[in-house]
Structures are given as C-alpha cells and as structure tokens.
Amino acid sequence: MEIGNFFNLLKKHRNIIIIVPLVFVIVSFFLVKNLPDVYESHAQIATGIIDASRHLLDKDATANVQEQQVDREFSNLIAIMKLKKLIDQVSYSLMIHDLGSSTPFRKPSKELLELRPYERDAALNILKNKFARLQPLSVYDKTENSIIGLLRSMKYDERNIMKDLVIARDESSDFISVSYDSENPQLSAFLVNTLCKQFIDYYTQSVKQNESNAVNFLSNLLEAKRKALSEKTGELQQYKIENGVLNLDEQSKAIFGQIMVYNDKKLQADKDAISYQGAIDAIDRKFSPQDRKYVEALTNKYNQAIIATQEQLHILEDQYVRSGFNNKYKVELDSLQDQLASQINLSSDKYITNPLVAKDDQIKQKLTLEVARDLAKYSVKSINGELANLNAKFARLVPFDAKVKTYDFDIDIAGKEYLDVLNKYNETNLRSNFSIKLIQVEIATPDVAQPSKKMLLIILSFVGSLFACIFWLFILFYIDDTIKTPTELVTKTQLPLLGYLNKIQGETLDLRKLWDIEHRDKMKTFKELLRSIRFEIEQELNGNKVLAITSIEPAEGKTLLAISLAYSYSMINKKVLLIDGNFNHPTISNTAQPHVYVEDFFKSSSQQQDVSSVTATVLGNRGGDVTLLEIGDEAFVKNRFDDLRSKYDIIIIDTAPLTALNKSKEWMLFSNKTIAVFEANKKLTSIQKQHVAYLKGLENKFAGWVLNKTDYNNQQK
Structure with missing residues (x-):
C-alpha cells in the first residue's frame, strides 16, 4: 500500500468528507443552542x-x-x-x-x-x-x-x-x-x-x-506487662528470702577473697614451720647428751608453765583464724606471746649449764623457735579447716546463682516488653491528642457562569466526525484488496505488463475523435497510452502478425482494446484485420455489420472467400453456441490463417473471456501472441487465479497484461 493511494481515495470521496462533518456541525448547533x-x-x-x-x-x-x-x-x-x-x-x-x-x-x-x-x-x-x-x-x-x-x-x-x-x-x-x-x-x-x-x-x-481503640488496647497491654513484670520480680525476691540470698555477686566475691587470704596465710605458715624446725635442729646439734640432762633436770617446772601458756596460745590462735583474723583476738594473742616470752626467759635463767660451755642464749633461742614452730603448725590446721568451710560455701552459691540468673533473664525480658509497650502507649496517646485534623x-460560594462551551462542542463534533470519516475510509483502504495499479497487477499475478489505459469519465469513446481532437486531455491521455501499448505489442510480435486479446471475466474492456488497436494500426498505414471471435457476445459484429463471417470463412466445406477483396477489415460472427474448431478442422483453419498472414500486416482476434474455457483457448492455438485485459479496482479471486495459471502456462506466447479503467496515470500527475 502506498500513502499516495490513500490520499487519492480521500480525494475521490471528498464530498463525503465535507458533507458529513457539516451535517454534524448543524445538528450539534441545534442540540447545544438551548443548553x-x-x-x-x-x-x-x-x-x-x-x-x-x-x-x-x-x-x-x-x-x-x-x-x-x-x-x-x-x-x-x-x-x-x-x-x-x-x-x-x-x-x-x-x-x-x-x-x-x-x-x-x-x-x-x-x-x-x-x-x-x-x-x-x-x-x-x-x-x-x-x-x-x-x-x-x-x-x-x-x-x-x-x-x-x-x-x-x-x-x-x-x-x-x-x-x-x-x-x-x-x-x-x-x-x-x-x-x-x-x-x-x-x-x-x-x-x-x-x-x-x-x-x-x-x-x-x-x-x-x-x-x-489503639490507646485502649495499648493501655490494657501495658497493664498486663506491668503485672507480669511485678510477678517475675516477686518470685525472685521470694526465692532469695527462702534461700538466704542477698547479693550473689558480692557474696561470691567476698568468699573468694577470703579463700585467697587464707591460702596466703597457709603458705606463710607452712613456710614458717619449716624454717623454725630447721633452726631448732641446728641448735640441737650444738648440744651434747651430757648437757641436756642439766637442762631437763632443772627446767621441768618452768617447761610445764610454758606448755600451759602454749596451749592457751593455740586456742586463741584458732579463734583468731576462725574469726577471719579479727583484731580483738590479736590483742590477746600479743599479750599471751609476751607472757610466753617472759616464761621462756625465766626458764633460760634457771638452766644449769656446763660452766665450760656458755650456751644460755642458744637454749633461750631454741625454746622461742619451738613455740613459734608449734604455733605455725597449729595455724595451718586451722587455716585448712576454714578453707574447706569457705569452699563449701562457695560451692553452695552455684545453683543459687543459676536460678537467680534465670529469674533475672525473665525479669529483663518482661522489663523490655513493658518499656516497649510504654513507649508505644505514650507515642500513640500523644498523637491521639495532636492528630491531623x-x-x-x-468555602464554596456561588460564582458567575462558566464560559460557554457551545462553540467548543460544535468544533469537537466537526473534528470528531471528520476524523471518523477519514478513519472509516482508512479502514476501507486497508482492507481493500483490489488491483488499482500496474505494479499491483504484476506483483499478484507474476506475469509481465504491456501497459494500462485510463478510465474516461462521462464520454462515449469515438475512435475518430481520438485522433482528430488534440485539445481534450482525457482523450489525449488515452491515445498516448494506446500508442505505448501498440509499441510494446510490436516488440513482442517481433515480425509475427496474429494477436489474440482475451480477459478473465466479461466486460473488462478487451473488445474496446481490440477495436482501438485496430484503429491505431490503421492510422500508421497498416493493413489490419479484426476478427470477432466472441461467439457469446459478438459486439464487434453487431456494430460493424461485416460482409464476411467466421462461420463462412473457416468452414471446410464452403467455397474459399477472399477477405482482401472486401473493403471491410472486420471478420464477424453470427453468434450462437459454436466454437472455432466446430466450424472447421484445425489444419484448415491453420491454412486460412496462413493465407491471412500473407494479406494483412496485423491480425487482431477478439476472443471470448477465459471463463468461456475452450471458446477462447481455440483461437489462441492459432495466434502468435496473446494479451489479457484486466479491469482495475477488482479483486483477483481464487477461481480467477486458475486462469492466471493457464496464462503462465502459455509461457512465451503470453505477451502481457493491459490494465484497463485505471486512475493510475491521473494519480501520478
């Protein structure tokens, strides 16, 4: 499809495009006048x-x-x-x-x-x-x-x-x-x-x-979360009361600190006992058995007093350790140590020693070291007991700590939930008091009338109706499958084209005026196109003389083309014979009233007639249900055509349309070339495609199409 064809269609229907919008404008005017x-x-x-x-x-x-x-x-x-x-x-x-x-x-x-x-x-x-x-x-x-x-x-x-x-x-x-x-x-x-x-x-x-609703819901939820938090806190407090737990972290830290202190004291006591024993052994090695009997015989009563004081000192030392090294025991402990020191000094003064050996100071030092050693050993025993007690207390805190941590975890979760709900409640409550209003x-007030839309409605009706007309014509153009141009005819049939003839509106074709009146544009165009077709036919015949003209359907213009070609050839001084081969509609015969007819000229039994002796150049027929080969046999007809070729420069046969089947095909047996006329603005139906296939089968004998009644030339101009 070419856009130019669409514009030609619009030009063709310009009256509709003008009248319909005008009618709509008039109707719209009366409809909106009283709005x-x-x-x-x-x-x-x-x-x-x-x-x-x-x-x-x-x-x-x-x-x-x-x-x-x-x-x-x-x-x-x-x-x-x-x-x-x-x-x-x-x-x-x-x-x-x-x-x-x-x-x-x-x-x-x-x-x-x-x-x-x-x-x-x-x-x-x-x-x-x-x-x-x-x-x-x-x-x-x-x-x-x-x-x-x-x-x-x-x-x-x-x-x-x-x-x-x-x-x-x-x-x-x-x-x-x-x-x-x-x-x-x-x-x-x-x-x-x-x-x-x-x-x-x-x-x-x-x-x-x-x-x-949101505030009430959050309020109820907040109360429930508060109650759950209180219940969890109460359970923890009750558990601590029942198990005597105050502060596990502080208690565990205190006990652990005491354990470390007692460990240090134990190490120090072990160290002192070992050092004191070593010193005592060194002093003992300085005394002989003979010297010892003096000491043991004379110091017995003083030793008993020292032993009694040592027992009191051991008891007080134990109390001092168990009290966690309380200072009040420290004072009494120092007093007993001073008393013990005085008793040791008194005992040393009463030693009966060997006058040869001055060992008073060693005996005094030994007694002091023995007391210190005994105190260190006894304090280790007390410290071990306290360490065992502290470790037992520390072990008892472990299950309490696990249970308390479980309670603390539940309380922490309940507290976070409570705070989240509380924040949401406060936010919602605040927004509800300051929500968007x-x-x-x-305020809407009565106003003056709006500008009238009557003219706009009229214009819209004009534009809408104009668009509807153009759109309707476009649809018709789009779905139109008719052949309007020579190019479309060649494309759809895949057969060559000799030329085309324009459609003459409102004129009865007079072939004599065709060559005499030059100032009429329509006749001039037709004459130029006819000359072009005549030239193409001459090229196709290439010295041959018999030309058959047919069409697919009747009334497509093949008879007009045959007469026009005959007249055109006569104008260039050609001796032309026009044969009316259409027995169904002998239009040429009825118009020209010839003296010689096909039924007589090609009949085998008739006497031979010389057409050239007759002034007329038309060989007519009487019509009826008859075919060429029924009039004469093929050899005789061929001889007749050979005789005609010798007498005429061009022989044009107007055959019946292809829908007449053999009535047209019999004439084509004796022609050198065949041309077919196709009327523009018609579709090529599936039945007609069969006849197109027959024309393709003629191969070189088919010269080409002539597209008749077309506006193609006017469109080009």
Whole structure:
C-alpha cells in the first residue's frame, strides 16, 4: 500500500468528507443552542499531610516520608470522599432542601409534583433519619425504593452527582480541591460545602475511633506487662528470702577473697614451720647428751608453765583464724606471746649449764623457735579447716546463682516488653491528642457562569466526525484488496505488463475523435497510452502478425482494446484485420455489420472467400453456441490463417473471456501472441487465479497484461 493511494481515495470521496462533518456541525448547533449555563463552585481542604507546621511534635517521624507514601495517603482521602455513603449524604441533603424549601435548587420533577403532602412529609422524615444515621436507602423497601426513584428523577442520585463532581489533589500541595458544575450556582456551592463537611466529620470520627481503640488496647497491654513484670520480680525476691540470698555477686566475691587470704596465710605458715624446725635442729646439734640432762633436770617446772601458756596460745590462735583474723583476738594473742616470752626467759635463767660451755642464749633461742614452730603448725590446721568451710560455701552459691540468673533473664525480658509497650502507649496517646485534623480552608460560594462551551462542542463534533470519516475510509483502504495499479497487477499475478489505459469519465469513446481532437486531455491521455501499448505489442510480435486479446471475466474492456488497436494500426498505414471471435457476445459484429463471417470463412466445406477483396477489415460472427474448431478442422483453419498472414500486416482476434474455457483457448492455438485485459479496482479471486495459471502456462506466447479503467496515470500527475 502506498500513502499516495490513500490520499487519492480521500480525494475521490471528498464530498463525503465535507458533507458529513457539516451535517454534524448543524445538528450539534441545534442540540447545544438551548443548553443552560454552567456554574462551578470550588472548595479546598487542607489535609496537613505535608504541612510541616502541623507536625511540630513528630518532625522526626515525618522527616523521611516518601513521595509515594504521600500520594497513597492523598489517594486514600480522595477515595473516602467518593464513598457511596458520603455521596448519599449529599443526595439526602439536596432532597431535604428541595422538599422543605420554597425555592428548590431544581425544577421539581414529575414524580415530585405527584407526591401528596403526607407522602412528602414521610419522605422528608425518612431522608432526615437516614442522614442522621449515615444509612443507605434500601431497594427492598417499597417506600425507600420510591425515594430512590425520586432522587433519580431530580438527578440527585450518586451516578448523576459523580458525573460533574471533580475531586483531586492540587498538584503537589497539601490541599484537596473539590469542584462541581451545575445549572444553579446555589446548588453547586451547597453540594460542595455539604460534601466537604460530611467528609471531614466522617474522617475525623473514624480517626478518633481508631485512635481510641489503639490507646485502649495499648493501655490494657501495658497493664498486663506491668503485672507480669511485678510477678517475675516477686518470685525472685521470694526465692532469695527462702534461700538466704542477698547479693550473689558480692557474696561470691567476698568468699573468694577470703579463700585467697587464707591460702596466703597457709603458705606463710607452712613456710614458717619449716624454717623454725630447721633452726631448732641446728641448735640441737650444738648440744651434747651430757648437757641436756642439766637442762631437763632443772627446767621441768618452768617447761610445764610454758606448755600451759602454749596451749592457751593455740586456742586463741584458732579463734583468731576462725574469726577471719579479727583484731580483738590479736590483742590477746600479743599479750599471751609476751607472757610466753617472759616464761621462756625465766626458764633460760634457771638452766644449769656446763660452766665450760656458755650456751644460755642458744637454749633461750631454741625454746622461742619451738613455740613459734608449734604455733605455725597449729595455724595451718586451722587455716585448712576454714578453707574447706569457705569452699563449701562457695560451692553452695552455684545453683543459687543459676536460678537467680534465670529469674533475672525473665525479669529483663518482661522489663523490655513493658518499656516497649510504654513507649508505644505514650507515642500513640500523644498523637491521639495532636492528630491531623482536616480543615476546609476555602468555602464554596456561588460564582458567575462558566464560559460557554457551545462553540467548543460544535468544533469537537466537526473534528470528531471528520476524523471518523477519514478513519472509516482508512479502514476501507486497508482492507481493500483490489488491483488499482500496474505494479499491483504484476506483483499478484507474476506475469509481465504491456501497459494500462485510463478510465474516461462521462464520454462515449469515438475512435475518430481520438485522433482528430488534440485539445481534450482525457482523450489525449488515452491515445498516448494506446500508442505505448501498440509499441510494446510490436516488440513482442517481433515480425509475427496474429494477436489474440482475451480477459478473465466479461466486460473488462478487451473488445474496446481490440477495436482501438485496430484503429491505431490503421492510422500508421497498416493493413489490419479484426476478427470477432466472441461467439457469446459478438459486439464487434453487431456494430460493424461485416460482409464476411467466421462461420463462412473457416468452414471446410464452403467455397474459399477472399477477405482482401472486401473493403471491410472486420471478420464477424453470427453468434450462437459454436466454437472455432466446430466450424472447421484445425489444419484448415491453420491454412486460412496462413493465407491471412500473407494479406494483412496485423491480425487482431477478439476472443471470448477465459471463463468461456475452450471458446477462447481455440483461437489462441492459432495466434502468435496473446494479451489479457484486466479491469482495475477488482479483486483477483481464487477461481480467477486458475486462469492466471493457464496464462503462465502459455509461457512465451503470453505477451502481457493491459490494465484497463485505471486512475493510475491521473494519480501520478
């Protein structure tokens, strides 16, 4: 498809493209002439969603609000405004006003005028009741269903209101714009203000109810968490009381510290006992057995006193260790040690020694070391006992510590849950006190009439109808499968083309005028195209003389082409013979009234006639159900054609169409070339494709197509 063909189609149907839009314009003019003026009322609601001045308490919560989330919130608010229950509230308000006012917004409908006074009062009471309770009218109730019909008759129902109601966010602002168009400015303002008020009341009530439910839920949850925390704390305290546990960490640290101190004391005591014993052994080695008898004989009573004091010192040392080295025992211990030292000194003074050996100091030192050794050994025993006791206490703290840690873990979890719920409760409670409140910042007021849209509607009707016509023609052009141009004919048949002839509108073709009148453009074009076809035929014949002209269907212009070619050849001084081979429709014979007929000329039994002796160059036929080979046998007919070739420069045969089957094909047996005429603006059907296949089978005998009745040449110009 070429775009130029589509424009030619538009040019061809230009009358439709002009008339149809004009009709639509005229009809639109009369339809919109009596349209009432339109009054628009406008209101704005501040939502506070992106208003920073209304988020002073929760700036952190609103700092990172995404634009997508803001759009969702505005979409949700607009969807709430369009709820049927809110539009119904507006419908009730409008109907209540018209029923109870002497100046209704709209002219009463037929249904409203037919209401009796008591029916009006009943309808008014029902509407007020439904309005107060925010309830819809039921279609299953007869009375309420009649009120629904009343609303529809006054065009106060939801469907009619939503037609002219516009609710949208003002670009990227914090405001929602509400506007309504009607024929009454008071009606527009009343409807917009009523819708805004009902929406704000409904949304505020819903938000307050949701916030109250959330606060109550969190309050109950907070009380439950507080009770759980108290129970866990009480269980821990009771366990500590029952098991005598105060502070396990401090107790374990204290016991461990005591164990370390006692270990140090034990090491020191072991070290002292060993060192004291070593010193005593060294002194003993200095004394001989003879010296010892003096000492043991004279110091017995003093030794007993020392032993008694040592026993007291051992007892006091044990008490001192068990008390954890208390200082009050330290004083008594020092006093006994001083007493023991004096007794040792007294004992040493009474030693009877060998006058030859002065060993008083060694004996005194030995006694002192023995006392110190005994004290060290006895203190080790006491320290071991205390270490065992402390280790036992430390081991008893392990299960207590595990149990207490379990309680502490439960208390920690319960405490965190309590604090989380407490924070959520405080946050929700704060927001409920400072929640966003919708405010109608602009009240709708009656306004002047809007600029008339009548001219716009008329223009739209013109443009729409024009577009519809062009679109309809485009659809016709798109689905059109007819052959209009020579290129399409060659493409669809895969056969060569000799030329094409233009369609002559409103003219009866006169071949004599074709060559005489040069100033007529239509005839001039036809003549030029015919000359071109004649030239192509000459090239195809290449010295041969017999040309058969056929077509697929009747009335495609093959007879006109045969006559035109014959006349064209005669104009260049060619001796032409035109044979009317169409027995079904002998148009040439009926027009030319020839003297010689095919039935006589090709009949085998007839006497031989000389056509050249006849002035006419047309060989006609009488018509009827007959074929060429039924008139004469093939050899005789061939001889006749050989005779005609010798007498004429060109022999043109107008055969029957291919739909006549053998009636046309018999003539082609004797022709040198065959051309076929195809009428433009026709489809190539599946049946016709069979005849195209036959023409392909002729191979070199088929010269080509001639496309007739085409506008192709005019389109090119």
